[in-house]
Amino acid sequence: MYLSLTGVLFVLGLHGLFTARNLLRQLLSLNILTTSVFLLFVVLARLAEPLDDVPHAIVLTGIVITISTTAVALALVGRLAGRTRDDDAITAGDPRGDAE
Amino acid sequence: MSALEWIGSLLVFAGIPFIFLGTLGLLRFPDVYTRLHALAKSDNVGLGLVCIGLGVQSGSVALLLKLVLIWVLMLIASATAAGLIARTALARGLRPWGT
Amino acid sequence: MTELYPVVALLLLLNIVVGLVRILRGPTAADRMLAAEMFGTSAVVIVLLMAFVTDNPSLVDVALVFALLAALASVTFVSRAWSAMPPSDPDPPCPDVERKP
Amino acid sequence: MALVVLAFDLLLAAALIWLAWQATRAADLFHAVVSFIVFGLLMALAWVRLEAPDVALAEAAIGAGATGALLLSALDRLARRPRRHAPLYEPGTAWGFWLPAGSALLAMLTLAAWNLPAPGLGNEILASLSASGVEHAVTAVLLNFRALDTLLEIGVLLLAAVVIWALGQAPPPLVPSMPSPALPALGRLLFPIFVLVAAYLLWRGSHGPGGAFPAGAVFGAGGILMLLAGARPWIRSSEHGPWRLILSLGMAVLLAAGVAGTLSGQDFFQYPKGTAASFILVLEVAAGLSIALLIFALYLRGKPREHGSWGAAE
Numbered sequence: 001m002y003l004s005l006t007g008v009l010f011v012l013g014l015h016g017l018f019t020a021r022n023l024l025r026q027l028l029s030l031n032i033l034t035t036s037v038f039l040l041f042v043v044l045a046r047l048a049e050p051l052d053d054v055p056h057a058i059v060l061t062g063i064v065i066t067i068s069t070t071a072v073a074l075a076l077v078g079r080l081a082g083r084t085r086d087d088d089a090i091t092a093g094d095p096r097g098d099a100e
Numbered sequence: 101m102s103a104l105e106w107i108g109s110l111l112v113f114a115g116i117p118f119i120f121l122g123t124l125g126l127l128r129f130p131d132v133y134t135r136l137h138a139l140a141k142s143d144n145v146g147l148g149l150v151c152i153g154l155g156v157q158s159g160s161v162a163l164l165l166k167l168v169l170i171w172v173l174m175l176i177a178s179a180t181a182a183g184l185i186a187r188t189a190l191a192r193g194l195r196p197w198g199t
Numbered sequence: 200m201t202e203l204y205p206v207v208a209l210l211l212l213l214n215i216v217v218g219l220v221r222i223l224r225g226p227t228a229a230d231r232m233l234a235a236e237m238f239g240t241s242a243v244v245i246v247l248l249m250a251f252v253t254d255n256p257s258l259v260d261v262a263l264v265f266a267l268l269a270a271l272a273s274v275t276f277v278s279r280a281w282s283a284m285p286p287s288d289p290d291p292p293c294p295d296v297e298r299k300p
Numbered sequence: 301m302a303l304v305v306l307a308f309d310l311l312l313a314a315a316l317i318w319l320a321w322q323a324t325r326a327a328d329l330f331h332a333v334v335s336f337i338v339f340g341l342l343m344a345l346a347w348v349r350l351e352a353p354d355v356a357l358a359e360a361a362i363g364a365g366a367t368g369a370l371l372l373s374a375l376d377r378l379a380r381r382p383r384r385h386a387p388l389y390e391p392g393t394a395w396g397f398w399l400p401a402g403s404a405l406l407a408m409l410t411l412a413a414w415n416l417p418a419p420g421l422g423n424e425i426l427a428s429l430s431a432s433g434v435e436h437a438v439t440a441v442l443l444n445f446r447a448l449d450t451l452l453e454i455g456v457l458l459l460a461a462v463v464i465w466a467l468g469q470a471p472p473p474l475v476p477s478m479p480s481p482a483l484p485a486l487g488r489l490l491f492p493i494f495v496l497v498a499a500y501l502l503w504r505g506s507h508g509p510g511g512a513f514p515a516g517a518v519f520g521a522g523g524i525l526m527l528l529a530g531a532r533p534w535i536r537s538s539e540h541g542p543w544r545l546i547l548s549l550g551m552a553v554l555l556a557a558g559v560a561g562t563l564s565g566q567d568f569f570q571y572p573k574g575t576a577a578s579f580i581l582v583l584e585v586a587a588g589l590s591i592a593l594l595i596f597a598l599y600l601r602g603k604p605r606e607h608g609s610w611g612a613a614e
Contacts, residue, residue, distance in 0.1 A: 001306075002350065005313040007409040009320055011402040016324030024374065028323045028336050031367075035343060042352045053437035056352050057446060060438070060513055061453045063358050064591070067367055068460035071598035074374040075464045109201070112248075116207055119241060123218050126237055132229045135221075139233060143240040150244050154251055157201075166259055167247070173266040173493065174240060180486045181236060181273035185229050188277050194227065205304045212308060215342070216315050222334060223322070231334040235341075239364075242341050246356075249348055257353045257509040260501065261344065261360050264514065267497055268365035268521055270486060272337060274528050275372040278483065 108157025115149025487529025516591025
């Protein structure tokens, strides 16, 4: 069951990563993609008998790596937004609640 | 089933409806201020009852204290957040409902 | 009585799912943030119940970390994100409830 | 009872998929970010369900705390841009392509996942756990059996901080539209508890879920909270010599421990017999401190300024 969840999240993340025009959205998609891979690791660890702890440790490492990549990407996006006034790549949309 | 476990379970079950009521308020109340009002009070009463109930049920003082710490932390967090959000909302010109 | 705790956890999860409607509908950013905060409370209760059902005291630590970091998201929201949003047009009144005259 | 558990799992999975969808497709950016934060919250519940309390702890500390704060703060740079009616997504990526392609990919992935061999290192870990110096298997893997991974991971964190500093000065934060006296009070009240919980998690690591990563993340989140509450960050360009040292302390100590093994004629990261417990304790403290400061440094989004206004209270 959680295996199929992994697949669905993976596809959703991939879709967002390829089609979103906004860098922050792509970043969120990338994070969802990573989470789905973590989920696969943990599900497989649970299938093993007895419970396998190595994937857990790897996922812990992965979470920390993910936050460092996210932080670097956010800093870069922030710089880009500061540099270019009007760029399609970082069209930030309107973060308020009433868009569209 | 000892008396402590009964009391603990009853407290837990007494706390759950408060959390549901908080969500009801979140969904049905008309503006940010009333929703804040519903959540900040109701949810924390529910959480407090559950924490104390589980602590009583476990029969361990250390665990009870830890659960109470969790409750106090949530109280601090939600009280501050509610105040901050309401203040900022007012400063941004969000008019309370009915005015 | 402990046997009923999984049912309670399920109901609380349902509670969160129902609350997702508020995130979907908004209407203001503050409403979404509030809903997220509410999920924090429910998630803490679910984790605590799970800790008792599975008899795993380390899950209480997970709840503790949740409770500790509950304030962080709302504080960041208020002092960074929300203050930066364009204040020109006022937030719309809630459309799903009729306003009193 | 099994039915209740199944219903719980199904509901959780449905909510996660819905939130992932919202996070990638929602029309407005703030909605997407909040969806992602809630996604992280529910993911922690999923980790708990999947009997991975260590991962749940890390997700709660990093996902709910640091990532949320990072994303929400990033919005302040991006939020000021005028509203534009550009398409949110690449044109030409029609459903006619993505629906079959996604289903096909999904089918292949599921097939592949079913055919993966189940990892079965559990017995080996249990067998060598007594020699590792700690009682908790995940900590043993992280800091003894696979310490190389941890070394490289801290290396990546350090690299991220260096890259961010190299981008230039940290942008000055915005002043909130309505400063509240509650905020500095919150910082003063909560920071000691943050430190206490971080120390507790570090201590727990040797015999239960916990350890350097959640501890460091909680400590770092405490630093972020203090910054939001208007405190001045203590990492100053001119005088942050000691802070630079602590930033690289974890990396240095781990590297030293690894090389020490090699120099004494053993394998890389093989601790002398009987001293593994103390080695791991030293490594945990160093790594925890470093991770805390690194996460804080990541949050600053640039090289700290020497002078000038920092916190909201100034």
